[in-house]
Amino acid sequence: MAEPLIEARKVEKFYGQPGANRIQVIAPLDLCVYPGEILALLGPSGSGKSTLLRILTGLAQASAGEVLWHGQPVSGPVENVSIVFQSFALFPWLTVLENVEAPLKACGVEAAERIKRATQMLDTVGLDGFENAYPKELSGGMKQRVGFARALVVEPEILFMDEPFSALDVLTAENLRNELLDLWEDQKMPTQTIFIVTHNIDEAVLLADRVVVLGKNPARIRTDFHVDLPRPRDHKNPRFGELVDYVYTVLTQPEAQPQVPSATLAKPHYPMLPHARPGGIAGLLEILADRNGREDIHLLADLLSFEVDDMLPIVEAAAMLGFVTVSEGEVEMTAAGHEFLDADILRKKELFRAAALERVPLLKKILSALETKTDRTLPDEFFEDLLDEHFSEDETKLQLETAINWGRYAELFDHDSRGQRFFIPQEAAAGTAQ
């Protein structure tokens, strides 16, 4: 891992003398901030988040322990960091432009250069045309944009943000958060790292690469985990919900030590079914068996004059069922794959059924939903509703189509396309009920 930009070693904050009267605000804690990450520091109000931020920036002194900046101990405000404040902290008697210029003036930048850089930064945050306005003429969201411009104009190594969206109304905050992320993703943000203090769990999981949760009385690190969700993130994504629930549990139960829900176990409840037919899967296995059980995917596609993109769903489906493994572009048959290939048709179906029930949550879900009904039938709409939280409308249709294909092959359930219902045929029901 890269060298940390800031490292807190056994940093603590307390008031009063050691002994009964000492008020411990922050228990000794270690924290590293690395280049390239967005780190969210979460905690209940009064937990010392802001104090920790001020200690890391050198604005406040730790009572004990040390803060290292590029390995050097910090005394006094750290050079080349910025803070975006909850209350904006703009100077009301300076115009927007003068506010943004102020930090440059403090670094001794010449007037012409100052104006150029400040104007550019104001453009970046979407405030061109407001250079000569005074902060009190602006709405809250625009004020915080000025706050961002002022913070970014010095191109800080770390951009610290102290609850930057808390003073804004919900919609403005949401909007500004997204714009911030866009700038970050497009690398238009002249900063290496963002350190954001917040009490908003959603905000932390939405923005951060890494979330650190502080406990209260005294502040200590309860958990420190990476958010393994790709951007842009969707609140409706189940994994998102899981992480939010996890943080919520940590925050509301000071004694509990819940585990970070592991990403492999807790992939979205319905991983996308690759659109492959069971016949295609069997075909792939046959070809692989011919080539000693392993082959490069690209070669395989060439061999069959397929596009790789057409080939992939079949490979993924086989992998999902556990018949092959894929690593570094090579497909390799597993023992289960050999067994499946060598079996007769009835045994094939049995194996497929077992694999599907174990490894394909959607099929299992459909089956158990049907089994709860006495007439063992449910309309398509039921499953469409179930899936459209996770997939687009078209994709939902495709997913169900694939599920029907697989379910029929495994003789788990059938589908009546005219009546638009899923159902379990009587003999199949008798078969699986055992």
Place this chain on the structure above:
Amino acid sequence: MTIQALARSIVGERTWPLLLDAAVFIVVMGVACAVLMVGHVWLGPVNDHAEISRSPSALPLYALYSLVRMTVAYVLSMAFAITYGYIAAYNRRVRAVMLAVLDILQSIPVLSFLPGVMLAMVALFPTRQLGVEIGSVILIFTGQVWNMAFSFYASLRSIPKELREASKIYRFGWLQRFLQLELPYATIGLVWNSMVSVAGGWFFLMACEMFVLGKRDFRLPGLGSYLQSAASAGDTGAILWGLGAMITVIILIDQLVWRPAIAWSEKFKFEQVEATAAPESWVLNLLRKSPLLTRVQQKTLGPLDDYMCTKAGRHSAEEGAVTGGAVGKTVLAVLIAAALAAAAGLGVVEAFHTLAGINWGEVLVTVESAGATFLRVLISLAIASLWTIPAGVAIGLSPRLARIAQPLAQIAASVPATALFPVVLLALIKLGGGLNVGSILLMLLGTQWYILFNVIAGATAIPSEFLEVAEIFRFSRLDRWRKVILPGIFPYLITGLVTASGGAWNASIIAEYFHFQGKVLSTFGLGAEISSATDDGNFAVLLLSTIVMATLVVSVNRMLWRPLYHLAETRYKLES
């Protein structure tokens, strides 16, 4: 660039910028001339028994002299207030001492400083008029400076934490911090306190320009001495002329200086949203349109500020960090503390020496007279409250009444009570009242306005919901006052009373002892004690009565006003 900007520039041209520039130029030249003239007088030989002319034609020049004195004293006050406030705000070790000193100095009546200051200055410049002039300026200074220092200190201490942090994290040098954070934040407080201070300066102008000190009779040409000699001679015509001149000057200053200053300082209001009704000033509007001033500002102040902030200010900031080494600072602090302690020690020894000549009879008289003055202060406060509370509430609650009454009250308040004394005394003598009653009236004249304006402000600040509640639930008149209005104005009323009581004590010195129609009118009281001791050059009694007065004022502040203030702050503060 938009059409609006274009339109603005066209509108700008219609105000004849050339004329404006010419006016600005003339004003600058006029000030330069005045400075030369005044300098000529100041540096001339001592003019001990200057005859003060009572002819109206002398008034413009006298007004100029008084104005220059006030201005110099004001500039000094500002410089002192900023320095003192700055040190007190940033040095935790000396803060408590500095504030206590300020508190005591504030409660010492201006005129008690008079003999010491004058004798010292005359000794310093025995052959030049400068000595007496500087003495007079210092006296005016002592009447103006303390509340400005308090205001600056309080502003510095109340700068929001996040603004401070912003200036720290963006590594402002000390100068940039001063110019972009501290001074702007303190501006509104400084402007308002400047107005109060300068009003106080007018109040004591008569005493500061003409006084007897033992055998010496000091007279400085000015508005104050004009009024004083008119009163001494009982020349009603001259009194009215002088009064008219003074009111004219005060109104002119109000229009040309304070209104623009207030309108300009609006920019420094620390608020999140723009106020709906911001104060305006026609002078400021004109000045803002002057191309000459704009250009001068762009060409000189801008680059200068730039240079100072980026170069000079930063260097000092870094040096400051270097010399922040504990040793140098501690040595300096110890040296200063030792010097101050030595001076204080000498002062105490000297004071004891002086006080040694006092017998118990004099002490008893001083204490009794203190009681008499205390009573007068209380009575004047009570009378003032009796009429200002109903009037202030009526004005504050009725915007229509406020539009008419507010400006009138402001003009009335701006006339220094001391200038009115001769007129009031004339009336009193006609009616046959003595100075015993008269002095209460005079204190009232000087102090009622503080209460009135604060009550108006308080009544305006009562949320209309409260009044509506009283309306809906049909509160009786008594309940309306007891449950809504009085609690609503309480914090403001206390502020007004504190200021008024300080003012009344100070006014007692002039109100209880007055040169009028060739003789001395006086009544029994601490103020009269101080004034007559000054006249006779009796330093022992002067010192004793000053100490008694300062002690009384400080202890009343601590024991009465501060607890009430605390109550107002905690229980009756309306959180927005």
